[in-house]
Amino acid sequence: xxxxxxxxxxxxxxxxxxxxxxxxxxxxxxxxxxxxxxxxxxxxxxxxxxxxxxxxxxxxxxxxxxxxxxxxxxxxxxxxxxxxxxxxxxxxxxxxxxxxxxxxxxxxxxxxxxxxxxxxxxxxxxxxxxxxxxxxxxxxxxxxxxxxxxxxxxxxxxxxxxxxxxxxxxxxxxxxxxxxxxxxxxxxxxxxxxxxxxxxxxxxxxxxxxxxxxxxxxxxxxxxxxxxxxxxxxxxxxxxxxxxxxxxxxxxxxxxxxxxxxxxxxxxxxxxxxxxxxxxxxxxxxxxxxxxxxxxxxxxxxxxxxxxxxxxxxxxxxxxxxxxxxx
Amino acid sequence: xxxxxxxxxxxxxxxxxxxxxxxxxxxxxxxxxxxxxxxxxxxxxxxxxxxxxxxxxxxxxxxxxxxxxxxxxxxxxxxxxxxxxxxxxxxxxxxxxxxxxxxxxxxxxxxxxxxxxxxxxxxxxxxxxxxxxxxxxxxxxxxxxxxxxxxxxxxxxxxxxxxxxxxxxxxxxxxxxxxxxxxxxxxxxxxxxxxxxxxxxxxxxxxxxxxxxxxxxxxxxxxxxxxxxxxxxxxxxxxxxxxxxxxxxxxxxxxxxxxxxxxxxxxxxxxxxxxxxxxxxxxxxxxxxxxxxxxxxxxxxxxxxxxxxxxxxxxxxxxxxxxxxxx
Numbered sequence: 001x002x003x004x005x006x007x008x009x010x011x012x013x014x015x016x017x018x019x020x021x022x023x024x025x026x027x028x029x030x031x032x033x034x035x036x037x038x039x040x041x042x043x044x045x046x047x048x049x050x051x052x053x054x055x056x057x058x059x060x061x062x063x064x065x066x067x068x069x070x071x072x073x074x075x076x077x078x079x080x081x082x083x084x085x086x087x088x089x090x091x092x093x094x095x096x097x098x099x100x101x102x103x104x105x106x107x108x109x110x111x112x113x114x115x116x117x118x119x120x121x122x123x124x125x126x127x128x129x130x131x132x133x134x135x136x137x138x139x140x141x142x143x144x145x146x147x148x149x150x151x152x153x154x155x156x157x158x159x160x161x162x163x164x165x166x167x168x169x170x171x172x173x174x175x176x177x178x179x180x181x182x183x184x185x186x187x188x189x190x191x192x193x194x195x196x197x198x199x200x201x202x203x204x205x206x207x208x209x210x211x212x213x214x215x216x217x218x219x220x221x222x223x224x225x226x227x228x229x230x231x232x233x234x235x236x237x238x239x240x241x242x243x244x245x246x247x248x249x250x251x252x253x254x255x256x257x258x259x260x261x262x263x264x265x266x267x268x269x270x271x272x273x274x275x276x277x278x279x280x281x282x283x284x285x286x287x288x289x290x291x292x293x294x295x296x297x298x299x300x301x302x303x304x305x306x307x308x309x310x311x312x313x314x315x316x317x318x319x320x321x322x323x324x325x326x327x
Numbered sequence: 328x329x330x331x332x333x334x335x336x337x338x339x340x341x342x343x344x345x346x347x348x349x350x351x352x353x354x355x356x357x358x359x360x361x362x363x364x365x366x367x368x369x370x371x372x373x374x375x376x377x378x379x380x381x382x383x384x385x386x387x388x389x390x391x392x393x394x395x396x397x398x399x400x401x402x403x404x405x406x407x408x409x410x411x412x413x414x415x416x417x418x419x420x421x422x423x424x425x426x427x428x429x430x431x432x433x434x435x436x437x438x439x440x441x442x443x444x445x446x447x448x449x450x451x452x453x454x455x456x457x458x459x460x461x462x463x464x465x466x467x468x469x470x471x472x473x474x475x476x477x478x479x480x481x482x483x484x485x486x487x488x489x490x491x492x493x494x495x496x497x498x499x500x501x502x503x504x505x506x507x508x509x510x511x512x513x514x515x516x517x518x519x520x521x522x523x524x525x526x527x528x529x530x531x532x533x534x535x536x537x538x539x540x541x542x543x544x545x546x547x548x549x550x551x552x553x554x555x556x557x558x559x560x561x562x563x564x565x566x567x568x569x570x571x572x573x574x575x576x577x578x579x580x581x582x583x584x585x586x587x588x589x590x591x592x593x594x595x596x597x598x599x600x601x602x603x604x605x606x607x608x609x610x611x612x613x614x615x616x617x618x619x620x621x622x623x624x625x626x627x628x629x630x631x632x633x634x635x636x637x638x639x640x641x642x643x644x645x646x647x648x649x650x651x652x653x654x
Contacts, residue, residue, distance in 0.1 A: 017570075121584060144551040145568075152551035179550035181543035189588040191539055192551040194529055197588035199552075202525035203561040212518055216508035218560020223506035224471040224479035224519040225526075226556030231628045232621075233545020233553070234530040235609050240622055241472075243344075247609045251602045257448060259597060261516040261524035270586060275578050282562050282574045294559075295567055301558045301635050308631040 005112055007085040007172050008032060013077070013101070014090035015042050018118050018147060020049035022088050023071060025148035028054075029176045030063035032070045036080035043073040053148055059303055060149075078108055086114045086172065088141070093121040099130045102138060106131040114169055116141035120193055123186040124158030136162035139169050143178075144192050149302060154190040156183035177310075205266025207281060208274045214281025230305055332439055334412040334499050335359060340404070340428070341417035342369050345445050345474060347376035349415050350398060352475035355381075356503045357390035359397045363407035370400040380475055386630055387476075405435055413441045413499065415468070420448040426457045429465060433458040441496055443468035447520055450513040451485030463489035466496050470505075471519050476629060481517040483510035504637075532593025534608060535601045541608025557632055 010026045012019050012035040019035065023046060026033050035046055050068055057066075074080050081087055087109070091101055098119070105115050111134045117127060120142055128135040139161050144152040153173045157166050170180045183190060189197060203221070206212050212220070228237055235247070242250030268274055286294070337353045339346050339362040346362065350373060353360050362373055377395055384393075401407050408414055414436070418428055425446070432442050438461045444454060447469055455462040466488050469481040480500045484493050497507045510517060516524060530548070533539050539547070555564055562574070569577030595601055613621070 150551060150554060152547055154547065179546050181539060181547045183538055183543075185536075185538050187533075187538055188591050189584075191533060191544060191547040193584075194533070194588055194592060195526060195548055196552045197585055198529035198592050199522060199526045199556075200561050200565075200585065201589055201592070202521055206514075206518060206521070207562075209512075211510055211512050211514050212508060214560075214562045216510075217518060218563050219506050220479055220481065220508045220518040221522055221556055221560040222558060224477060225523045226553070226558075226560070227477060227629060227632060228557070228625065229526075229548055229553030230555070230557030230632065231549060231553075231625055233541075233548045234527050235534075235541045235605055236545050236612060236621070237625075238527075239609050239613065240618060240625060244618065246618055247606050251597070251606070255597050255602075257516075257520075258524055258527065261521055262528055262594070264515050265521060265525050265528075267589070270578070270582050275582075278562055279574050279578070282566050285563060286566065291567060291571065291573060294563070298555065298558055298564075298567060301632075302554060304635040305554060305557065305628075305632055308628050308635075 005085065007114075009034070009083055009085050011081040011084035011087045012036070012090065013080065013087060014092075015039075015046040015073075016090060018143065018145065019088070019090035020046050021053065021146040021148045022090065022118070022143065024050045024053040024057060025176065026088075027068060027070055028057035028060075028062050028066050028148065030065040030067075030070075032072075034072050034074065034080050034084065036074055036077055038075065042075075046073060047071070053146075056299065056303055057148060060306065077104070081105065081108055081113075084109070084113060086116060088116050088118065090118045093119060095122055095126055098122060098127045102127055103130045103132065106133045106135070106138075111137060113137065114139065114165060114172075116169060118142055118147075120190065121188075124156065124161055125186060126158070128158045128160050131160075135160035137165050139165050140190075141169055141173060142190050142192075149299065149306070151177065151179040151306070152192060153178045153180045154183060154192060155180050156186055156190065158186065201268065202265055204270065204274065204278060205268040207278055208268045209266060213284070214278060215285040218285060231309070332412065334441075336361065336410055336412050338408040338411035338414045339363070339417065340407065340414060341419075342366075342373040342400075343417060345470065345472065346415070346417035347373050348380065348473040348475045349417065349445070349470065351377045351380040351384060352503065353415075354395060354397055355384035355387075355389050355393050355475065357392040357394075357397075359399075361399050361401065361407050361411065363401055363404055365402065369402075373400060374398070380473075383626065383630055384475060387633065404431070408432065408435055408440075411436070411440060413443060415443050415445065417445045420446060422449055422453055425449060425454045429454055430457045430459065433460045433462070433465075438464060440464065441466065441492060441499075443496060445469055445474075447517065448515075451483065451488055452513060453485070455485045455487050458487075462487035464492050466492050467517075468496055468500060469517050469519075476626065476633070478504065478506040478633070479519060480505045480507045481510060481519060482507050483513055483517065485513065528595065529592055531597065531601065531605060532595040534605055535595045536593060540611070541605060542612040545612060558636070 009032040012023050015035050015037040023033050115138045117140050124140045128138040140156045142154040144150040155170050173180050203217050206217050238250045239247040336359040339350050342362050342364040350360050442465045444467050451467045455465040467483045471477040471479040500507050530544050533544050565577045566574040
């Protein structure tokens with residue numbers, strides 16, 4: 001097995017929302033993509049998705065040679081993976097299905113082909129357990145939806161995954177401009193979905209407990225702390241929140257209030273009544289705006305923010321801040 | 328008491344980080360500001376802060392007549408509040424101090440002057456309890472730091488606060504371009520600090536439990552879900568996460584996984600060892616970058632994001648999204 005074989009040809013298994021978005025991402029980076037799915041009309045939906053995603057990918061910057069014409073589709077799994085350098089698997093989240101699929105892939109593919117799963121709900125230790133030949137090249141590479149726009153990819157191996165596979169996968173996704181994080185343990189929800197669940201729990205609680213309306217809890221997030229979470233992570237923000245004393249001063253000052261708030265955070269139940277309250281509140285917030293309009297707004301601002309983050313002039317980092325410490 | 332008296336002159340009590348930032352905000356909106364503080368060198372620090380904040384405020388857009396020359400300072404509280412239309416109080420978070428101060432303000436000020444507290448740790452019911460004359464004009468107006476850049480203002484009254492005061496305060500801050508949310512109950516941490524505490528708890532847990540490094544948990548947030556939280560609130564994002572079926576479909580699909588993740592979220596203790604792990608990890612993440620450089624980076628991107636959010640062409644909302652449903 002060589003670690004240095006360039007990854008040029010990607011097989012995509014499963015072309016639902018995640019798989020189709022991965023296909024668009026890989027094509028935009030100039031790679032060849034062969035996709036497979038058993039759903040009727042899968043090819044048509046996939047090509048439609050890629051075409052619709054292309055303007056956003058152009059705005060973010062295509063790699064040399066990037067073309068939608070490098071996408072092929074086949075209904076036959078062995079044909080799809082033949083000659084692939086990496087497989088991105090986005091199948092149903094059922095362990096029996098995945099185990100059987102990975103056993104088949106393990107037998108079909110040379111040892112140096114990475115098999116990467118987009119799974120959010122299963123662990124690689126479970127998935128790879130029936131691979132007879134080379135389970136060490138199987139790894140979780142979990143994107144945050146939609147993969148072609150959101151940079152995060154969470155990398156985590158199973159018990160039998162090799163360090164070389166984790167390294168090679170991390171380098172590959174990083175080379176595409178993705179931001180990879182490495183989990184040292186397999187935990188439910190990886191990192192990002194857990195962070196999202198932690199935040200959503202308190203959001204739902206505050207509505208369920210009649211502290212605020214849905215409109216107001218959404219406003220509080222996206223015009224308050226949310227504005228900073230799209231710029232820097234929590235610990236780095238804490239460092240700046242400590243003023244000149246940095247993170248050390250932050251913990252001296254805020255361990256008390258933080259710990260006190262933890263004690264009173266809510267644990268809502270998503271009963272039908274609570275769901276109804278959230279749903280009714282959401283519709284009051286949304287008014288007559290359609291899902292399409294809202295998606296367009298979200299993605300337009302997201303693209304703008306990514307441009308700010310990635311195309312920021314280097315000199316800006318050297319400019320002095322007009323601000324003092326922030327809580 | 329008239330509800331319609333225009334608010335043109337603001338008294339700022341306490342010119343630490345929050346008070347100074349409020350002063351800059353009010354001045355940028357063309358208001359007159361009289362500030363008071365007992366700290367030595369308070370006036371010098373305040374004027375320095377306002378001057379340093381001014382370029383950012385210019386970038387966000389000054390109101391007609393806005394000028395740093397409309398700031399005056401006095402060490403004498405009665406002088407500071409004389410003729411004020413609204414008091415923004417940013418004193419120490421000690422209930423004995425605040426009760427005494429509010430009693431004094433209540434006696435000094437006509438009934439139609441709103442007394443707004445930036446307090447994050449105390450409730451207005453506690454603070455206003457000793458006001459003999461007009462406790463109904465006292466209200467919490469809690470900003471998110473730094474107030475001159477972050478739009479959020481949380482409004483919540485105490486037991487004796489009138490609905491008219493809450494309305495008038497909300498209208499006033501909204502007229503300055505702030506995004507106000509109304510709390511129907513007094514709860515510790517209001518909304519934004521609770522959301523922050525909920526997220527930070529899981530961030531710290533994942534580091535404490537050796538799932539990820541500080542660098543990686545920060546990357547996962549700010550290149551993953553954090554990117555969307557600066558654009559829309561959680562419930563609205565859930566609505567888009569449900570695809571064509573919207574929020575109703577989201578709950579059908581994600582109540583199961585969400586509830587399962589809630590069961591395994593962590594409850595870390597901020598022991599000296601855990602703090603040390605977070606501090607060491609933070610320094611590994613930061614490397615040689617100074618706090619000043621990081622602040623400049625944060626604020627530069629924050630200003631850019633606010634421009635994207637507030638100056639977005641109206642046509643963009645009508646463009647169709649290239650994306651399908653996002654989880």
